[in-house]
Amino acid sequence: GEDVEQSLFLSVREGDSSVINCTYTDSSSTYLYWYKQEPGAGLQLLTYIFSNMDMKQDQRLTVLLNKKDKHLSLRIADTQTGDSAIYFCAEIGMGSSNTGKLIFGQGTTLQVKP
Amino acid sequence: DAGITQSPRYKITETGRQVTLMCHQTWSHSYMFWYRQDLGHGLRLIYYSAAADITDKGEVPDGYVVSRSKTENFPLTLESATRSQTSVYFCASSDSGRSGGELFFGEGSRLTVL
Numbered sequence: 001g002e003d004v005e006q007s008l009f010l011s012v013r014e015g016d017s018s019v020i021n022c023t024y025t026d027s028s029s030t031y032l033y034w035y036k037q038e039p040g041a042g043l044q045l046l047t048y049i050f051s052n053m054d055m056k057q058d059q060r061l062t063v064l065l066n067k068k069d070k071h072l073s074l075r076i077a078d079t080q081t082g083d084s085a086i087y088f089c090a091e092i093g094m095g096s097s098n099t100g101k102l103i104f105g106q107g108t109t110l111q112v113k114p
Numbered sequence: 115d116a117g118i119t120q121s122p123r124y125k126i127t128e129t130g131r132q133v134t135l136m137c138h139q140t141w142s143h144s145y146m147f148w149y150r151q152d153l154g155h156g157l158r159l160i161y162y163s164a165a166a167d168i169t170d171k172g173e174v175p176d177g178y179v180v181s182r183s184k185t186e187n188f189p190l191t192l193e194s195a196t197r198s199q200t201s202v203y204f205c206a207s208s209d210s211g212r213s214g215g216e217l218f219f220g221e222g223s224r225l226t227v228l
Contacts, residue, residue, distance in 0.1 A: 004156075006156075008154075033216075035217075040221075040222075041221055041222070042204055042206075042219030042220050042221050042222055043157075043204070043206075043217070043219045044219070045216045045217070048216070088156060088157065101145075101147070101159065101162055101172075102159075102217060103159075104149075104156045104157040104158075105156050106154060106155060106156035107156050107157075
């Protein structure tokens with residue numbers, strides 16, 4: 001079945017780059033997403049990438065997609081303490097391209113030390 | 115205010131009681147979702163709805179009931195709460211015609227079943 005896997009925890013120093021990795025199983029996914037969850041809040045869309053792209057850059061964020069290996073990564077440059085949060089990778093569920101029905105990974109907790 | 119709101123934000127109940135979590139969105143989004151968030155499992159889809167009076171099961175629907183008589187409301191009912199339903203519940207909505215189906219999340223309802 002569909003599955004999205006992430007490592008659970010990442011700790012970095014302020015100013016360093018963070019790389020959060022994700023693997024997914026559904027090769028037909030049209031969109032892949034990164035959501036951010038701050039403490040006590042719901043998830044917010046951080047960025048997304050269309051499946052025909054290899055890379056997308058948005059200010060400090062770089063998303064890399066390796067379709068062959070079904071691997072997605074999120075790089076945050078110059079990580080700040082305000083980036084501390086849980087980051088979720090998500091893919092569109094099989095047959096759900098018109099519904100927005102997403103399959104989420106377990107979430108990676110990013111800890112940024114000053 | 116515009117957005118998606120959940121109530122109650124916190125609820126403590128006892129095993130066997132019925133509990134209803136409310137979700138209201140003001141965007142007239144077609145799609146609405148209920149997810150539960152548990153440590154180690156990320157977000158798992160309980161039920162979703164494509165429009166008023168159209169609902170469908172997600173990954174973990176057992177023990178839950180939903181209804182969607184109006185586009186803006188999507189209540190989730192636990193008919194006879196069990197301890198395993200202790201979780202944080204997130205409602206989300208989507209207008210799948212935009213941004214590849216971005217989900218907009220409420221702030222969550224934290225439910226404890228004693």
